[in-house]
Amino acid sequence: MKKVFSLIDTVAPTNAAVLINGETGTGKELVARAIHERSGRANGPFVPVHCSAITSSLLESDLFGHTKGAFTGAIRDKPGRFEMAEGGTIFLDEIATLSPEIQVSLLRVLQEKTIEPVGGTKSITVDVRIISATNRRLPALIQQNVFRKDLYYRVNVLQISLPPLRKRIKDIPALTSHFIEKYNRQHGCNIVGISREANKILTSYSWPGNVRELENAIEHAVILGQHNLIEPWHLPEEIREVEKNKLSFPSTGTFPISEEDKIRNALAKTAGNVTRAAHILGIHRTTLWRKMRELKIPRLPEML
Numbered sequence: 001m002k003k004v005f006s007l008i009d010t011v012a013p014t015n016a017a018v019l020i021n022g023e024t025g026t027g028k029e030l031v032a033r034a035i036h037e038r039s040g041r042a043n044g045p046f047v048p049v050h051c052s053a054i055t056s057s058l059l060e061s062d063l064f065g066h067t068k069g070a071f072t073g074a075i076r077d078k079p080g081r082f083e084m085a086e087g088g089t090i091f092l093d094e095i096a097t098l099s100p101e102i103q104v105s106l107l108r109v110l111q112e113k114t115i116e117p118v119g120g121t122k123s124i125t126v127d128v129r130i131i132s133a134t135n136r137r138l139p140a141l142i143q144q145n146v147f148r149k150d151l152y153y154r155v156n157v158l159q160i161s162l163p164p165l166r167k168r169i170k171d172i173p174a175l176t177s178h179f180i181e182k183y184n185r186q187h188g189c190n191i192v193g194i195s196r197e198a199n200k201i202l203t204s205y206s207w208p209g210n211v212r213e214l215e216n217a218i219e220h221a222v223i224l225g226q227h228n229l230i231e232p233w234h235l236p237e238e239i240r241e242v243e244k245n246k247l248s249f250p251s252t253g254t255f256p257i258s259e260e261d262k263i264r265n266a267l268a269k270t271a272g273n274v275t276r277a278a279h280i281l282g283i284h285r286t287t288l289w290r291k292m293r294e295l296k297i298p299r300l301p302e303m304l
Contacts, residue, residue: 008037022162044088
């Protein structure tokens with residue numbers, strides 16, 4: 001990530017086209033925004049376009065605009081995203097999904113700095129920086145004749161590759177603290193930190209959804225925790241289950257099982273062995289003792 005931050009600072013003051021590679025959820029748009037905000041275009045607009053979310057027939061109009069009467073429903077001239085991004089930056093996410101026709105139009109923008117609205121006859125000059133992103137290997141798509149080689153060289157003046165979260169485990173505590181602060185403000189909660197046991201789950205999980213999945217997990221935990229520390233049972237069930245730290249005790253009827261019942265069930269399941277019960281609950285033995293005192297769960301004679 002230090003290399004990534006260095007590349008951001010290096011390329012930001014320029015107008016070079018940047019290609020950001022990384023798995024879904026690694027924060028490609030955050031990197032694009034960081035480049036924009038550190039550039040001379042920071043006072044201009046930042047316009048994100050999620051190419052895979054728009055059909056090819058609509059994307060051309062969305063990017064380049066259209067004139068009145070260009071197609072059914074075009075009741076007036078409408079500017080596209082490139083005109084909206086004038087003087088700023090346009091971020092093309094999932095550029096690998098662009099149709100061959102739009103690839104040609106985008107190549108023209110990069111070469112000539114002009115666009116032509118759908119149905120229009122005049123070219124419009126635009127001053128826009130292009131930052132693209134993809135979670136696919138574009139060279140492989142070039143070999144398959146799915147992506148244009150000349151466009152690849154145009155959008156890939158400088159490339160930034162984002163590592164998946166599973167390869168940057170040391171970043172998790174800092175990211176977690178950031179998300180706790182963010183969602184404390186957003187939801188009016190007062191989480192002061194995360195327990196060692198919950199942190200252990202976070203740092204041992206594989207995070208297939210990357211930073212986006214971590215952010216979702218912390219928001220979930222902040223809402224459930226409300227106050228004090230995030231504990232393992234505040235984390236999403238699928239994360240606890242994968243890490244075999246799930247509080248897996250059946251609930252009665254349709255009501256969720258309480259924390260007290262989970263502890264009592266764990267103690268019963270282990271014949272009162274606190275150490276093994278703590279392991280089942282995914283918490284430290286001392287944490288379990290503390291909660292037993294808080295919840296006034298008596299020490300049974302058979303407890304060790």
